[in-house]
Amino acid sequence: MTAGEARTIALRGPDFVPVLDGAAHVTRFAPSPTGYLHLGHAYAARFAHDAARLTGGRFLLRLEDLDPQRCRPEFAAAIVEDLRWLGLRFDGTVVRQSERMALYRQALDRLRAAGVLYPCFCTRKQVREEVAESAAAPHGPSGERLYHGTCRGLGAAERAARIARGEPYAWRLDVARALERTGPLAWYDVRAGWVEADPAALGDVVLARKDVPASYHLAVVVDDAAQGVSLVTRGEDLFHATHVHRLLQALLGLPVPRWYHHNLIGDRDGRRMAKRTGALTLRHLRARGTTPAALWRMLEAATAATSACAASAGS
Numbered sequence: 001m002t003a004g005e006a007r008t009i010a011l012r013g014p015d016f017v018p019v020l021d022g023a024a025h026v027t028r029f030a031p032s033p034t035g036y037l038h039l040g041h042a043y044a045a046r047f048a049h050d051a052a053r054l055t056g057g058r059f060l061l062r063l064e065d066l067d068p069q070r071c072r073p074e075f076a077a078a079i080v081e082d083l084r085w086l087g088l089r090f091d092g093t094v095v096r097q098s099e100r101m102a103l104y105r106q107a108l109d110r111l112r113a114a115g116v117l118y119p120c121f122c123t124r125k126q127v128r129e130e131v132a133e134s135a136a137a138p139h140g141p142s143g144e145r146l147y148h149g150t151c152r153g154l155g156a157a158e159r160a161a162r163i164a165r166g167e168p169y170a171w172r173l174d175v176a177r178a179l180e181r182t183g184p185l186a187w188y189d190v191r192a193g194w195v196e197a198d199p200a201a202l203g204d205v206v207l208a209r210k211d212v213p214a215s216y217h218l219a220v221v222v223d224d225a226a227q228g229v230s231l232v233t234r235g236e237d238l239f240h241a242t243h244v245h246r247l248l249q250a251l252l253g254l255p256v257p258r259w260y261h262h263n264l265i266g267d268r269d270g271r272r273m274a275k276r277t278g279a280l281t282l283r284h285l286r287a288r289g290t291t292p293a294a295l296w297r298m299l300e301a302a303t304a305a306t307s308a309c310a311a312s313a314g315s
């Protein structure tokens, strides 16, 4: 398999609970409490739950509540309640990322000491404008424009002066330098097989900001290792994030799990069923009298529709 093939793997067909060399999978469901759970969440939770239960493993719940602006305690409580209603019992106590900032800071310190981070002083608006102005801006796997690396080349004196002046900054991962340290990496996805890691495809991602000391990428990697997650299950929209996660695991000397990127739930038009499209929340369905059994039937129909859409889109 060449690197090119690895990058264009299409995940087709219905999902299945993987039995891998008799391993008992430790899985997790890791939503952000920024709203009520919808059908897509129910599917992700059920998949992680079944993968653990059918192999005699453990199913964990983690709340990814890093962003204090968007996360709310009532949504966190609703997640626990909705899982109970669905009949998906999790093992152990709920892990909340907002309570684990010290761990993320430690990981960030190690990366900084390894010389693979740099401070980026660009505001989000600057990054957007710079990227919009340049036709030659590199593109990510979903067609999004990537950060230019403007601050990668700043000298040590300028960095120190700007930090001393109190300019806000984010820590970005210098992917090229990081890869020099680790050498080539690969990761295993149950449906895609062995994938050659290509973290450069996402550019120099942000690992921490002034207001939030850990980004999604850093916190996920630290937590999956700390919780002993052996099979990371999540939607295929996060397939490319795994390149970065594999690199961070190598840099931090963490155990490497296996991944299963499952189908996303589509509605009848095959559109992704996400919060922003106004998908029905579990709460709303329950209030309407839907039972969990009826909900699982709806999901089976929705996944069948998604598979059919994927098949016609690929032909």
Ligand SMILES: [Zn+2]
Binding pocket: 119, 120, 121, 122, 149, 150, 151, 152
């Ligand atoms: Zn910058």
